[in-house]
Amino acid sequence: MNKYTLVLFMLFTYGFHGSSLADETIKYRTTINKLKNTNQWQVTYEFSKPVSKIVFLTNPRDYRKNTWKIDSSGAVLKIFPAKQEITFKEPTDLVNILVTGKYNTMLNRNYTPILDFSDNSAAIFLGHFVLSNVESEDNVYNSEFIKNELLLINSNTSYVYYNNEIGKNIFSSSGLSNKYAYFGDMEPMSGGKYSVILDSGAPRWIRKAYLDAIPKLISYYESSFRNSLASKPDIFISYEHSEVSPSSDGGVSENQLAINFVGESWEGSEKSNLINILYLLSHEVFHLWNDYLVNSKNDKQNIWYKEGGGDYFAARSLYDLNYISEEKYINIVSNYVRKCGDLLYESPISDMHRHRSSKAIYYCGSSMWYLAYLMDKANNSLSNEDYSLDVHELSDNYNSFFIGYGASVDDIDMLNLLFDGKNIGKDRQLIYEKIFSRYGVSFNKIPTRSYQTKIGGLALAHIMNDKCGRIGFWREHDDFKTEAMSGCRYFQDEFQVISIDGHSLITEGEKAYRVLNKKCGSKKAIKIGLIDGMDFSLECDAIPKESPVFISEPILPDGHL
Structure with a gap:
């Protein structure tokens, strides 16, 4: 610990223990130290009284x-579905945690x-160190x-960057936040209205x-929101060059x-x-x-508005x-x-945050923003070239x-x-079709095709809807049976990509459908074709008769498809 750090630590410790606290409050100090020449962090919690x-x-x-x-001593980390906690055999006022290794897994x-x-x-x-309750x-x-x-x-020769501040050590009286703190040598570049640390090792493109x-x-959203940001944003773009399948999140x-590239x-x-x-960048800039955006107590119910707005404006921008x-x-x-039309069969929009698919709020939120665009454009009689959609706040x-x-x-x-x-x-689907039809989007039915299989009807319906070339809703036939899936399981990740017994249709498409054929007694259950590097078109034929599922497609006019 250098001389400056020691003096700062002593002053900080004196101020912490010298403060006067009311009985109904508890205070803690968090010190996060990037250890020298390692990928490890020493995290220390110091409490104003012993905690259990x-x-x-x-x-x-x-x-x-x-x-x-x-x-x-006696500390136990407990993991529950809705929370994580540490309990102590004997109350303590000092907790030391060593964070080891890398963890850039996208959650x-x-x-x-x-x-x-x-x-x-x-x-x-830093948000993963914030405490919600202390006993x-x-x-x-x-x-x-x-x-x-x-x-x-930062015990290395490099610095800490946090809240637009650079230094070997940074103290914040406001405590932990739901933000990142950067420890390293890459200096932030100032763009005037923003600062960015853009990984120098990221691909040049x-x-x-x-x-x-x-x-x-940033200029585009300033215009759309008719507001500049209250504070200068920090932007981090990281790149981890490792021999794994490419992924990104933001x-x-x-x-x-x-934004994290791996x-x-x-x-x-x-x-x-x-x-x-x-598209990812624009979606996240929208969220700045x-x-x-929202002046509402029902934040979860209205998450369609934020996330759907991010997706709609990503495309629009x-x-x-x-x-x-x-x-x-x-x-x-x-x-x-x-996609929202499909989801409405199962849930109303206000419940999409509870839907089994994490993409539900994005699809239906984007659709509602698109509907708002259609309404505004129709009322103002503007062409696409003249049109700019202002963002309106959502109240309760x-x-x-x-x-x-x-x-x-x-x-x-x-x-x-x-x-x-x-x-x-x-009924929700019919209403959905009707309101979009008012603004130039029609859902005219085309002749349906039936698909039959030993896979459970509901499972097949979702497979067909998402992956077999349909672009609309699935309908139950009179003879439809929601039977057990006869041991033929499928599941979809958040990006709606089917995998079968752990075999992804992205990376192991041929193996995945061979497994399905074998399990379900079909000689030719699925064929896969890759489109634009990310979308799948499947053909389903030669499947034993059982549980017919009928699929119909909405058609958007004027070449929209």
Whole structure:
């Protein structure tokens, strides 16, 4: 520990222990130290009184189990479906945790714990250290009565970057936050309205694309929201060059945006992935304006608005900024409309956050934003070239959002039926078709095809709907039977890619359908074709008769398909 760090630590310790606390509050200090020449972090919690249990705000799957070593006597990490906590055999006021190794695994609906950069620097997500509850021998404290302070230390020759501040050590009296702190040598580049740490080892085409697009997208959203950001955002773009399948994820918390690329195959994939990475970037830049989006107590019910808005404006912005053609833009939003139509059979829009598919809120949210666009455009009689959709805030009543774009009384009545969940699935689908038809999108039925199999009817319906060339809803035939799947299982990940017995149709397509053939007694259950590097078209034939499923397709006019 250098002289400056020692003095700061002494002052910090004196201030912590010298403070006067009311009986109903508890205070803790968190010190996070990036250890010298290792991929390890020393995390220390120091409490103002002994504690018997600490409960964490986030639940990042197995991150704590796999990478945390708790150096406190009698401490036990407990993992539950909805929470994670540490209990202590004897109350203690000091907890030491060693965070070991790398953990850039992408966690659905949670922030990637550690962003690994190509030069072995890293950014660690502080939100996974925030405590939601603390128990002492005589009291239980929730977040309202927990106060904390934060000290970040880099024991290497490099620095710490946090909250637009650079230093060997950074102290924050406001404590832990749901943000990343960067430990390394890559200095932030200032774009005037933003700062960015863009991995110098990332593929050149990614660096070039992002340096070009970031200022354009920030200006675009300033115009759409008619608001500049309240504080200068920090943007982190990391790249971990490892021999794994390429993957990426992104997230925004407060005024921070992070995008994480993993896998060496990104090096040569510009042609197939340029639009995908720009779409991800635009979606996340949209979320920098989250504080301007929703003034509502029902945040979970209205998550369709935030996430759907991110997806809709990602497509819209790429079109408006000439990254994609109008045809490509229409194809993207038409796909949203189709997929949401399917989902409405099972859930109303206000319940999409509970749907088994994590993509439900994106598909239906995007569709609702597209509907708002159609309403606004129709009422203002503007062409695509003249059109710009302003973002309206969502209050507790979603009706005001659509009224702001010109929804009629009849429109609102229909929207209430899509959102409230009191009507049955088929009725919701018919209402959905009707309201879109009002604004130029029709769902004309084409002759249906039947598919028959020993796979359970419901399972087959989902396979056919998502993967067999259909673009609409599945209907139950009179003879339809929702039988057991006869041992033939399938499941889909969040990107709606089927895998069979662990064999992904992306990487092991031929093996996957051979397994299905063998399990289900069919000679030719599925054939796979790859389209645009990411979409699948399946042909299903020569399947034994059982449980017919009928599929119909909505057709969008004017060449929208």
